Amino acid sequence: MTGLLASICSVEEAAIALHAYADIIDCKDPTRGALGALSREQIANIVDYVDGKRPVSATIGDLPADPDRIRMAVRNTASCGVDYIKLGLFEEQGAADCIQALEEECANHRLIAVCFADRFNPLALLPLLSVYGFHGVMIDTADKHRGRLTDLWSPARLARFVDQAQRLGLICGLAGRLTLADIPTLLPLGADYLGFRSALCVSGRSSRVDHGAMMRVRDVLPLNLDAPVISAPLLAVH
Numbered sequence: 294m295t296g297l298l299a300s301i302c303s304v305e306e307a308a309i310a311l312h313a314y315a316d317i318i319d320c321k322d323p324t325r326g327a328l329g330a331l332s333r334e335q336i337a338n339i340v341d342y343v344d345g346k347r348p349v350s351a352t353i354g355d356l357p358a359d360p361d362r363i364r365m366a367v368r369n370t371a372s373c374g375v376d377y378i379k380l381g382l383f384e385e386q387g388a389a390d391c392i393q394a395l396e397e398e399c400a401n402h403r404l405i406a407v408c409f410a411d412r413f414n415p416l417a418l419l420p421l422l423s424v425y426g427f428h429g430v431m432i433d434t435a436d437k438h439r440g441r442l443t444d445l446w447s448p449a450r451l452a453r454f455v456d457q458a459q460r461l462g463l464i465c466g467l468a469g470r471l472t473l474a475d476i477p478t479l480l481p482l483g484a485d486y487l488g489f490r491s492a493l494c495v496s497g498r499s500s501r502v503d504h505g506a507m508m509r510v511r512d513v514l515p516l517n518l519d520a521p522v523i524s525a526p527l528l529a530v531h
């Protein structure tokens with residue numbers, strides 16, 4: 294079953310995501326890059342608000358493949374009480390060493406490696422991610438002004454990525470300026486979740502999340518009937 298990951302940047306947006314029964318509430322600052330990080334206080338406030346109704350993930354920022362910096366950012370983010378931590382592997386060079394160096398963090402936290410369709414082909418990294426204990430992998434786009442995931446990778450290539458990741462025991466997500474029109478093509482690939490920000494917003498990923506746009510995406514993704522029922526009021530936007 295393919296879930297909805299909704300990238301949000303405030304408690305008000307988290308309320309919209311909960312109202313729409315998003316399957317993962319993903320904390321991200323879209324103005325600071327593909328994996329822009331919110332402050333610890335902002336993430337902790339969102340975690341408090343969500344209060345276990347859905348899993349919460351958070352991004353650690355667009356960091357280079359420097360294990361020490363990533364380790365510190367992972368620990369800071371983990372201290373906010375999130376369920377998953379998403380870190381980017383932006384460059385091929387150094388990515389394998391970075392994965393290896395994060396083994397201890399993987400033992401303590403659920404790490405999701407985010408690779409980018411507009412950077413390099415990450416297929417060869419999947420076995421390493423599995424061996425060193427990553428929880429999952431995601432393919433996204435790094436440059437949000439250029440192509441969308443579905444412009445860059447064919448459905449067959451995406452299917453191979455999802456299949457290999459899942460065979461290795463990694464949960465697998467797809468994102469990259471996905472639109473409503475992409476969903477029928479992507480659903481048969483069986484990814485664990487599809488990630489959205491741009492398609493949920495009023496006008497572009499740095500603008501605010503719109504309830505109607507979120508519901509339109511929700512309506513075409515299957516609802517997980519086993520997930521706990523949520524009573525989540527919408528909040529006024531300040």
Ligand SMILES: O=C[C@H](O)COP(=O)(O)O
Nearest residue numbers: 300468469470488490491
């Ligand atoms: O993790 C998912 C991303 O936030 C997707 O953002 P996007 O739809 O703007 O590419």
